[in-house]
Amino acid sequence: MDDELFVWGSTLNDDDDGWRKGPWIPQEDKLLIDHVNLHGEGKWNSVSKLTGLRRSGKSCRLRWVNYLRPDLKKGNITPQEELIIQELHAMWGNRWSAIARSLPGRTDNEIKNYWRTHFKKSKPSKSVEKARARFLVRQQQHRQNKKKKDGSVVQQQEEEEDMQRYGDQDIGDVMNKQVEETARAEEVQMEMAYMDCVLRPYGGFDGGCGSDDGSSEEYVLWEGLWNLDD
DNA sequence: AAGGAGGTCAACCGCTAGAGT
């Protein structure tokens, strides 16, 4: 290898604190990999002490997460992954780490770079808009169905449950709590349902939405999803 | 062949949240 290039005492690229900066060399990678194999991930600030590697903990973590992790997927983003990125970005915006969690083997950095180079200048794709529209229509349908089904009996049951839960607390506080809980539950439910719309063709996320033909099986699946918070 | 423009991607920076003291 190029051992002669690796000079431990070198001040080349050192910052004010004495940390090396700039591109990593294979020897540094090896030290970091050995360290993680031995001690596991985390405690990044101890890497320099234990290995002699003159890199900050932050730099070590980034190198591991974005480049050295064994479960990383090498190679180009596939068309399927591209579609997922587009649609999740339409839903979540620049939450790269959240998007990355939906794409095993891909890093937030990778997705962020990919987005910036491929999509930043372009308008939202039609598929994204279609998925969004599908999702909103189904949500509205579900709410209407639920209204029809749920009668005063259900309402009474809910009131009794509330009495048990909240007892003699201030009614204003209780209502505020309920509004917050409902909003949170709906937010989670919407994200899960939308995720399923997007990921189903690729084998992700269980339950949810099928094709646009409005079949009864599809209806049952959607009902199941909407009922998550029932 | 030279060099300028634009694209790609690894790495850094600054900030924030959460845990620990």
Place this chain on the structure above:
DNA sequence: AACTCTAGCGGTTGACCTCCT
């Protein structure tokens, strides 16, 4: 409660590469 430390996040930078003129 206040402070410090650490991990993680998104934005930005800069080196390198490829393509075009």
